[in-house]
Amino acid sequence: MTERLRVADSLDGVSTAQWNALAGGNPFLRHEFLAALTDTGCASARSGWQPQFLLLERDGALAGAMPLYVKSHSRGEYVFDWAWADAYARHGLEYYPKLLCAVPFTPVTGPRLLAADDAARGALAAAALAAAREFSSLHVLFAPQPEAQLLRDAGMLLRRTVQFHWTNEDYGDFDAFLARMSHQRRKNIRQERRRVRDAGISFRWLQGAQIGERDWEFFHRCYCHTYAAHGSRPYLSLEFFLRIGAAMPEHTLLIVAERRGAPIAAAFDVLGEDVLYGRYWGALEHVPLLHFEACYYQAIEFAIARGLRRFEGGAQGEHKLFRGLLPLATLSAHWLAHPRFASAIEDYLEREAQGIAQYVNELSEHTPFKV
Numbered sequence: 001m002t003e004r005l006r007v008a009d010s011l012d013g014v015s016t017a018q019w020n021a022l023a024g025g026n027p028f029l030r031h032e033f034l035a036a037l038t039d040t041g042c043a044s045a046r047s048g049w050q051p052q053f054l055l056l057e058r059d060g061a062l063a064g065a066m067p068l069y070v071k072s073h074s075r076g077e078y079v080f081d082w083a084w085a086d087a088y089a090r091h092g093l094e095y096y097p098k099l100l101c102a103v104p105f106t107p108v109t110g111p112r113l114l115a116a117d118d119a120a121r122g123a124l125a126a127a128a129l130a131a132a133r134e135f136s137s138l139h140v141l142f143a144p145q146p147e148a149q150l151l152r153d154a155g156m157l158l159r160r161t162v163q164f165h166w167t168n169e170d171y172g173d174f175d176a177f178l179a180r181m182s183h184q185r186r187k188n189i190r191q192e193r194r195r196v197r198d199a200g201i202s203f204r205w206l207q208g209a210q211i212g213e214r215d216w217e218f219f220h221r222c223y224c225h226t227y228a229a230h231g232s233r234p235y236l237s238l239e240f241f242l243r244i245g246a247a248m249p250e251h252t253l254l255i256v257a258e259r260r261g262a263p264i265a266a267a268f269d270v271l272g273e274d275v276l277y278g279r280y281w282g283a284l285e286h287v288p289l290l291h292f293e294a295c296y297y298q299a300i301e302f303a304i305a306r307g308l309r310r311f312e313g314g315a316q317g318e319h320k321l322f323r324g325l326l327p328l329a330t331l332s333a334h335w336l337a338h339p340r341f342a343s344a345i346e347d348y349l350e351r352e353a354q355g356i357a358q359y360v361n362e363l364s365e366h367t368p369f370k371v
Contacts, residue, residue, distance in 0.1 A: 001058055001059055002058070002059050002060075003056070003057070003058050003063075003123075004056075004057045004058075005054065005055070005056050005057075005123070005127050006054075006055050006057070007052050007053065007054055007055070007068075007131070008051075008052075008053045008055055009050070009051050009052065009053075010035070010038050010039070010051060010053075011031055011034060011035040011038065011053065012035075014031065014053070014055065014062065014065075015061075015062055016031040016032070018061060018062035019031040019062060019065060019114070022062065022063075022064065022065060022111075022114035022115060022116065023111065023114055024110075024111050024114075025272065025273045026108075026110040026111060026272065027248065027251040027270050027271065027272055027277075028103045028106050028108055028110055028270070028277075029067070029103065029110055029111060029114065030248060030251075032243075032244065032247040032248045033103075033244060033248065034067055034103070036240050036243040036244050036247065037049075037104050037105075037240065038051050039243070040237050040239045040240045040243060041237070042104070042105075042235060042236050042237055042240050043069065043104040043105075045070075047235075048071060048072040048073045048075065049069045049071065049076070049104050050069060050070040050071075050072075050097075051067075051068075051069055052068040052069060052070055052099070052131075053065060053066070053067060053068060054066040054068050054124060054127055054128060054131070056115070056120055056123055056124055056127075063115065063116045063117075063120045064113070064114060064115035064116065064120035064121065064123060064124045065114040065115075065124075066101050066112060066113060066114065066124050066128055067101060067102065067103065067112070067114075068099060068100065068101050068128065068131075069099075069100045069101075069102070069104065070097045070098075070099060070100075070135070071096065071097060071098050071099070071100045072096050072097050073096065075235075076104055076105040076235050077100065077102060077107075077139075077141060078107035078141070078161075078315045078316075079107075079139070079141050079142070079159065079161055079332045081139070081334075084336075084341075084345060087341070087344075088136065088338075088341070093136075093338065093341075094136060095136050095137070096136070097135055097136070098135050098136050098137045098138070098139065099128070099131060099132045099134075099135045099137065099138045099139070100138075100139045100140075100141070101128065101138070101139065101140040101141065102139070102140070102141040102142065103142075104235075105235045105236065106279075107141075107142060107163070107314055107315040108142060108277055108312060108314075109142045109143070109144055109163075109330055110142065110144070111143075111144060111147065112140050112141075112142075112143045112147055113125060113143075113147050113150070121147070121150060122150065122154075125150060125151055125154045126154065128140075129154060129155065129156075129335060132335060132337070133337060135337070136336065136337055136338070137334065137335060137336045137337060138156070138334070138335040139332065139333070139334050139335075140156070140332060140333040140334075141332045142330055142331070142332060143331055143332065143333060144331075145331060148331040148332075148333055151333035152333065155335060156333040156334060156335045157333065157334045157335070157336075157342070157345065157346050157349055158331055158332070158333055158334075158349070158353075159331070159332045159333070159334055159349050159352070159353075160329045160330070160331060160352070160353050160356045160357075161315065161329070161330050161332065161356070162315075162316075162327050162328065162329060162330070162356060162359065162360060163312065163313070163314060163315050163327070163328050163330050164313045164314070164317060164320035164321060164325035164326065164327055164328070165310055165311065165312050165313065165325055165326060165328050166300055166303070166310065166311040166312075166313065166324050166325045166326070167309065167310055167326070168303055168304060168307075168308060168309050168310065168311075171304050172304075173304060174297070174300065174301050174304060176304075177300065177304065177324065178190070180369050180370060181324065181368050181369055181370065182368060182369065182370055185322060185324075185368040185369075188322070189297070189323065189324075192289045192292055192293070192297075193293060193297060195288060195289050196287065196288075196289050196290055196293045199259070199287050199288070199290075200259045200260060201257050201258070201259055201264075201287060201290060201293070202257075202258050202259075203255060203256065203257055203258070203293075203294070203298055204255075204256045204258065205253065205254075205255055205256075205298075205302060206253070206254040206255075206256060207252065207253050207254075207271075208249035208250055208252060209249055211245055211249070211252060211254050213242065215254055215256070215266075216238065216241045216242050216245055217238060218256075218263055218266060219241065219254055219256075219266040219268055219282065220237075220238040220241055221282070221284070222265055222266050222281070222282030222283055222284055223236070223266075223268075223280050223281070223282035224282065225282055225283070225284055226281065226282035226283060227282075236280070241268075250271065251270050251271045251272070252268075252270065252271070253268070253269040253270070253271055253276070253302065254266055254267070254268055254269075255267040255268075255269065255294055255298045255299065255302070257283070257287075257290060257293075257294050264283060264284050264285055264287070265281070265282065265283035265284065265285075265287070265290055265294055266281070266282065266294070267280070267281040267294040267295050267298070267299070268280045268281070269299055269302075271308075274308055274309040274310065275308060275309060275310040275311070275312060276299055276302060276303045276306075276308050276310070276311045276312070277311075277312045277314075278295055278296070278299055278311065278312065278313050278314055279314075281294060281295050292319075292323060295313075296313065296320065296323050296324075296325070297323070299311050299313075300324065311325070313325045318363065321363055321366065321367075321368060322368055323368070324368055324369075326363075326364075326367070327359075327360045327363045327364065329356060329357075329360060334349075
């Protein structure tokens with residue numbers, strides 16, 4: 001058997017079928033999703049996400065892969081290391097460029113060492129660490145626990161962060177979900193939903209081929225408007241959304257909010273095999289509580305209607321707890337070339353992990369469900 005490791009700056013020429021066979025059904029790791037990010041320029045050297053896909057080939061067939069990027073900043077990652085970069089700068093050291101393994105702009109857990117077997121996963125981890133010696137550091141974000149443990153055994157430091165996920169306990173409908181909640185939380189959610197209905201807002205679920213070009217254009221306008229309202233620039237282009245809408249329609253869902261038949265807001269979610277991922281949202285005008293309805297309550301209703309096991313609401317936001325999404329610790333792995341900084345950050349991560357555990361315990365004491 002002939003084995004070869006190589007680096008590619010795009011997925012052109014990489015077999016879609018072979019890559020997707022390694023991705024394990026995760027829509028964000030699909031060839032089509034990652035290629036759309038790079039081909040449209042959303043994740044590119046110009047945007048600070050220079051692709052360096054690590055490929056392991058056996059007898060010419062793809063046996064392993066890592067979505068690696070050379071980063072010139074820390075935007076779009078959701079595992080924050082700005083303080084580390086500042087500390088480097090204060091000591092006259094360069095933190096950027098760094099090497100990152102992640103799905104750009106996407107804080108969801110999923111495989112990062114895409115591989116046919118454990119040997120291939122180990123080879124990928126070793127090759128990524130070897131490549132990282134040309135940079136300040138290597139970061140593998142939102143890895144599943146077995147991969148995180150493998151990376152720890154390879155010499156990386158583990159970091160814990162918190163997300164909020166909703167779990168379907170075989171609910172027959174949204175009212176059955178509410179019945180599990182405490183009286184006060186149930187009352188609050190019903191009041192919030194009633195206020196949105198009383199504002200004349202109704203919703204349409206558009207899935208896959210039901211989403212036309214005009215729908216994507218409307219969603220992108222909402223998305224850009226909301227970013228602008230917060231003084232930010234959006235990461236993703238209309239071309240990207242059109243691309244994935246055409247290439248992987250079975251994974252796309254738009255929840256469109258309308259008033260008297262005219263659309264005013266939309267949320268974009270991604271469908272996995274048994275999970276719904278909340279991703280982006282935008283509105284052309286402010287309606288109180290519309291964000292919670294479009295991004296959480298409608299998504300939970302959709303998940304119940306489709307029999308999905310989980311809805312991932314993304315990173316940050318204790319407000320999600322009060323709406324039925326519970327805290328979950330997620331893992332990332334980090335390696336730093338500078339030995340003194342590596343030691344200091346190891347100490348920091350140990351203290352941070354204790355704080356994260358305490359934070360999750362405190363949140364769990366405020367569960368919205370009946371106890």
